[in-house]
Amino acid sequence: MTLTINGEKRDFGEPLSLAELLQELGLDQKPVVVELNKEALAPSEFLSRQLKNHDQLEIITIAAGG
Numbered sequence: 001m002t003l004t005i006n007g008e009k010r011d012f013g014e015p016l017s018l019a020e021l022l023q024e025l026g027l028d029q030k031p032v033v034v035e036l037n038k039e040a041l042a043p044s045e046f047l048s049r050q051l052k053n054h055d056q057l058e059i060i061t062i063a064a065g066g
């Protein structure tokens with residue numbers, strides 16, 4: 001399965017949920033904003049949303065500052 005993540009094509013060997021992808025990318029314990037095929041997703045959707053070949057994602061980590 002090929003996904004485009006933040007403009008970069010990446011290959012993955014098996015179907016993934018969004019939550020599994022975030023875990024594989026090391027982002028599962030970080031606050032993130034995710035857009036899937038130009039649709040913003042709520043964190044409550046991460047477990048149930050299955051990714052498909054050629055999906056496009058934008059993943060932004062949220063950092064606190066001051």
